[in-house]
Amino acid sequence: MDLTYTAEEEQFRQELRTWLAENIPTEWTVPGYWATLSDEESFEKRREWEARKTAAGFSGIQWPVEYGGRGGTPGMKAIYDEETVRAHAPQTVNVLGLTFLAPTIMAIGTEEQKAEIIGPMLRNEVIWCQGFSEPGAGSDLAAVATRGVLDGDEYVVNGQKIWTTNAMHGDKIFTIVRTEAGSEKHKGLSMLLIDMNQPGVEARPLKQMSGASEFGEVFLTDARVPAKDCLGEIGQGWRTAMLLLSFERGASGVGQYTEFRRQYDEIVAEAKRFGRADDPVARQELARCLVELECLRYHAMHILTQVEQGKDLGSESSMTKLQWSEAFQDLWEAFEHVLGPEATLSAPRPDVDLSPFHAQDHWSRSVTIWGGSSQVQRNIVAERVLGLPR
Amino acid sequence: MFFALTDEQQAFASTVTEFLAERFDLEAVRGVVEDPAGDGHPLTLWKGLADQGALAVLVPEEHDGLGLGLVDAQVVARALGAGVAPGPWLATVLAAEAVRIAGSAEQQSRWLPALAAGETVGTVALRGEGGAWDGSGITVDATSAEGESTSRLNGSASPVDYPAVAGLIVVAATDASGTPGLYLVEAGASGLTVRDQHTYDGTARVGAVEFADTPAEALPNGDAAAVRALLARGAVLNAADLVGVAREALTRTVAYDRDRNQFGVPVGSFQALKHALADLHVAVTMAEHAVLFAAHALDTDDPGVEIAVAVAGSKASDAAWNATGAMIQFFGGIGFTWEHEAHFFYKRARRRAPLFGSAAEHREALAALTM
Numbered sequence: 001m002d003l004t005y006t007a008e009e010e011q012f013r014q015e016l017r018t019w020l021a022e023n024i025p026t027e028w029t030v031p032g033y034w035a036t037l038s039d040e041e042s043f044e045k046r047r048e049w050e051a052r053k054t055a056a057g058f059s060g061i062q063w064p065v066e067y068g069g070r071g072g073t074p075g076m077k078a079i080y081d082e083e084t085v086r087a088h089a090p091q092t093v094n095v096l097g098l099t100f101l102a103p104t105i106m107a108i109g110t111e112e113q114k115a116e117i118i119g120p121m122l123r124n125e126v127i128w129c130q131g132f133s134e135p136g137a138g139s140d141l142a143a144v145a146t147r148g149v150l151d152g153d154e155y156v157v158n159g160q161k162i163w164t165t166n167a168m169h170g171d172k173i174f175t176i177v178r179t180e181a182g183s184e185k186h187k188g189l190s191m192l193l194i195d196m197n198q199p200g201v202e203a204r205p206l207k208q209m210s211g212a213s214e215f216g217e218v219f220l221t222d223a224r225v226p227a228k229d230c231l232g233e234i235g236q237g238w239r240t241a242m243l244l245l246s247f248e249r250g251a252s253g254v255g256q257y258t259e260f261r262r263q264y265d266e267i268v269a270e271a272k273r274f275g276r277a278d279d280p281v282a283r284q285e286l287a288r289c290l291v292e293l294e295c296l297r298y299h300a301m302h303i304l305t306q307v308e309q310g311k312d313l314g315s316e317s318s319m320t321k322l323q324w325s326e327a328f329q330d331l332w333e334a335f336e337h338v339l340g341p342e343a344t345l346s347a348p349r350p351d352v353d354l355s356p357f358h359a360q361d362h363w364s365r366s367v368t369i370w371g372g373s374s375q376v377q378r379n380i381v382a383e384r385v386l387g388l389p390r
Numbered sequence: 391m392f393f394a395l396t397d398e399q400q401a402f403a404s405t406v407t408e409f410l411a412e413r414f415d416l417e418a419v420r421g422v423v424e425d426p427a428g429d430g431h432p433l434t435l436w437k438g439l440a441d442q443g444a445l446a447v448l449v450p451e452e453h454d455g456l457g458l459g460l461v462d463a464q465v466v467a468r469a470l471g472a473g474v475a476p477g478p479w480l481a482t483v484l485a486a487e488a489v490r491i492a493g494s495a496e497q498q499s500r501w502l503p504a505l506a507a508g509e510t511v512g513t514v515a516l517r518g519e520g521g522a523w524d525g526s527g528i529t530v531d532a533t534s535a536e537g538e539s540t541s542r543l544n545g546s547a548s549p550v551d552y553p554a555v556a557g558l559i560v561v562a563a564t565d566a567s568g569t570p571g572l573y574l575v576e577a578g579a580s581g582l583t584v585r586d587q588h589t590y591d592g593t594a595r596v597g598a599v600e601f602a603d604t605p606a607e608a609l610p611n612g613d614a615a616a617v618r619a620l621l622a623r624g625a626v627l628n629a630a631d632l633v634g635v636a637r638e639a640l641t642r643t644v645a646y647d648r649d650r651n652q653f654g655v656p657v658g659s660f661q662a663l664k665h666a667l668a669d670l671h672v673a674v675t676m677a678e679h680a681v682l683f684a685a686h687a688l689d690t691d692d693p694g695v696e697i698a699v700a701v702a703g704s705k706a707s708d709a710a711w712n713a714t715g716a717m718i719q720f721f722g723g724i725g726f727t728w729e730h731e732a733h734f735f736y737k738r739a740r741r742r743a744p745l746f747g748s749a750a751e752h753r754e755a756l757a758a759l760t761m
Binding site for chain 1: 391392394461644647648655656658659664665668669671672675677679680683686689698701705750754756757760761
């Protein structure tokens, strides 16, 4: 066991910490600050800040230098995740592009795609959306019905995508489209990279139970996309999608732990304020949450070790998803249980605003659904890790 | 970053696991379970463990030990838990830890080589009936007459692992000022009574130990901090045993449910079982991580060591409790029978879960540390 980072990695931490200290306005560290802004204001502020961060060399931490990345280690990425949360840095506006699309392009993209897509994405000049889910294709992703028909050297695409994060801000969308008429399930699909700034693409916001509109619907009506803007081979869209989704792993658990642990402390502070911190049942429930959060931290160290050793995580990422999403949701259930009626009030006292808590609380209901629901993840763990029969 | 066992540690684990598979399998365990009047301390097993260095792990090299840490010791504890192996391994290791942490040079020279070699069985008596596992639950008093190096103990401790075969008992006792300390009592000392308490866990022997003016030798550095250090080590190694029990119970259950057919298909193909087993796999894996981290935290005096120990203690208890309950449920009727081995795992998990602090006690400790 050696839970330390290398000297070079710790040097990186210091540089990043210094930059963050100088570039995060104090008001951003106030809980609930971002919720006081409109979606539009929040997005533009974050977009601009992140572009500056990229210019300072603190984006694409593990990406090769040739793509504008830092060429760093998995340990540096873990440190980045931890320090940005600790400094109250805002979340990236290009999360789906940076997390999924970029590494997939680096792996299987054409030279043209590599040159044209990655740089502008990293600088937030182009915001990417993900167009996978449809009204009839949620957990059963292979049921996508959006069609693409070849017309000269372009595909004409018709269909509807849903639960699209940043739909209202997106410039481009990577989509799974059925490009072989009459094909079924995993066959005949292609991953097309569609320009959203065209008449055939209409995005509409979807209001979430929290009241925010972080995602939306995307309607494709005779949308046109050059046939060369296909990632991977035509007809191999399922394989491309699986490769793409495999990038949802790595050291991110460290950042999540840091964020959730801070929320635990904030909930404890409210429990004290409202005289609930001495109740033995409340203490048991909160401590139960802490146990799961600490386990998430250890698990992140385990995963980082596996990554550093070059091991394929495979289906283990399903376990990571289950652990963080269930622990996070349980934490916010504890908030409701422990505070009781006060938990349901935005202004239980004139000087107390619990609305930022409600935003997290309600958001926590989504995390066990998106990115593969807990039920899908349990199937994966049971079948691919434990080897139980399908 | 290296959050994993080294090749040497993995090899050590394999050695113990293979030894148990070859020399002390579940049939041998059954022999101990079905002989409740026996001492529960088979010498073939004990000598084998001693030969592998399993008793010497934490003993410094100058006292004929291996001089390793708790990360190495938890490897052994997990293997013994997985094999539901009987015997006073944990008791002896903790007795040696007490002498190592708090004993004088003389006491260490006298006891550590014998404990490391398995020539002397040790045990620890750190808590009395109904008491807590934080040093406040001690029900033994220590007095020492002016000018005498020997103390006298009065009171009782329970439950104590393997007191009947122990040559050395490390006793936590409070002095006249109420300060806790650690004392050595040798087998056969006057006023020492050992009563078998007949645990339902047939893979162990547990008794109450009573002291009536029993002569004892104080460990000079055995203060309240030493008692807490010993309890923390006990909590982590006990958690490691529980994690071993949990993993083995889950592995056996999954293997059975892959093959057991009902309604024309393996029962493991039903989501009702799949999802429960997947959740258990996540929980047991997290408990394994937690034990590893807590052992490392103790080895390195990590500033967060108290949180780490409490997390490991509560998570491992819960994981073993749930995995062994599920074992009986998902084996169906056969898992409820005496002839099946499920009850070895189930009873061992339930006996060990409350030792060195129950899951709820560890959670209260976490609340106290963070609220």
